[in-house]
Amino acid sequence: MNYQAIAFFDLDGTLLDAKSQITPEVSEAMLRLKENRVLPVIATGRTEIEITAIRKAAHIDSNIVMNGAFIRVAGKEIHSDLIDEASIERVYYSILDKGDQLSYYNEQKIWCTGHSEALINAYNSIHSQIPPIEPEAFRSNPINMLLVLGTDHQDYYEATFPEFEFYRNTPFSMDTVKKGTNKGQGVKILKEKLALPNIPTFGFGDGPNDLALLSACDTKIAMGNAGEGLKSVADFVTKKNTDGGIVHALKHFDLI
The missing domain is CATH 3.40.50.1000 (HAD superfamily/HAD-like)
Structure with a gap:
């Protein structure tokens, strides 16, 4: 057209x-x-x-x-644009250490590491369905974006993972994509x-x-x-x- x-x-x-x-x-x-x-x-x-x-x-x-x-x-x-498995793995272990949760996205599916209060609040705030739990979905699926679920630790994540951009679009979550x-x-x-x-x-x-x-x-x-x-x-x-x-x-x- x-x-x-x-x-x-x-x-x-x-x-x-x-x-x-x-x-x-x-x-x-x-x-x-x-x-x-x-x-x-x-x-x-x-x-x-x-x-x-x-x-x-x-x-x-x-x-x-x-x-x-x-x-x-x-x-x-x-x-x-896909995120490599090794990079996701680093974020995965870091969110576990901080007591947060993580969601994995591609254009067809969403998975998450667990159903925390922050995660439920984040999805409810945009009237979206709570994703199923599959903690290591990134090992067997292509992933374009991550969602860090938690109300704190943004400064820590930004300092620890300079290869990512973190966008806090709700009080409970941060969209996480490759830098750039x-x-x-x-x-x-x-x-x-x-x-x-x-x-x-x-x-x-x-x-x-x-x-x-x-x-x-x-x-x-x-x-x-x-x-x-x-x-x-x-x-x-x-x-x-x-x-x-x-x-x-x-x-x-x-x-x-």
């Missing part, structure tokens, strides 16, 4: 409402975007199996998931793979892991519920995600 622009949307606090759902207004807006030859792309820390219903409700079949570690466009996989992997890098890879280096891009977000996303986009849109750090780099601050912020911004920029 001859796309005229690409719009990248974070999920929680951005494209989704307070119950982590797609509203009818957002669903209609995504259809109108596509009619206007704007490619809508979900850009999230979650993985694909967590957002199947969301993608269907939003009529979106393109996504950057696991903070840029896996990319699919129009239903076709175009990028998958982020939503912004995902934007660049997607454009390269589609051979669209100069196409206009619009980024929508609310959280700390959206800084890289907005930085990689030509037009940076922060939600009204975003933190001040994200708002300070935005070209436009729209309404809150619970107050029609997505539709308001799309209309502001004449995308729908």
Whole structure:
């Protein structure tokens, strides 16, 4: 398709409402975007199996998931960056020592080392299913992303594992990906793979892991519920995600 622009949307606090759902207004807006030859792309820390219903409700079949570690466009996989087993093993033994838990992600499945209070709270906070326990799933499965489950020890993990990025997106968890992997890098890879280096891009977000996303986009849109750090780099601050912020911004920029 001859796309005229690409719009990248974070999920929680951005494209989704307070119950982590797609509203009818957002669903209609995504259809109108596509009619206007704007490619809508979900850009999230979650993985694909967590957002199947969301993608269907939003009529979106393109996504950057696991903070840029896996990319699919129009239903076709175009990028998958895996973490090596030895690196994961080091994190595994470290979280055991600290009394935390760990989840393992690829685009098809999620496993975890145990069901702690922090883990349950983390998944409940985004209305996502609690993963099954398989402590050493990384030994026999490809892994794109880790999730460290715990409320403390971030400074320790960042100092001990400089080869990883740690994004605390809930009080209970940290998305953990290879250094240099982020939503912004995902934007660049997607454009390269589609051979669209100069196409206009619009980024929508609310959280700390959206800084890289907005930085990689030509037009940076922060939600009204975003933190001040994200708002300070935005070209436009729209309404809150619970107050029609997505539709308001799309209309502001004449995308729908």
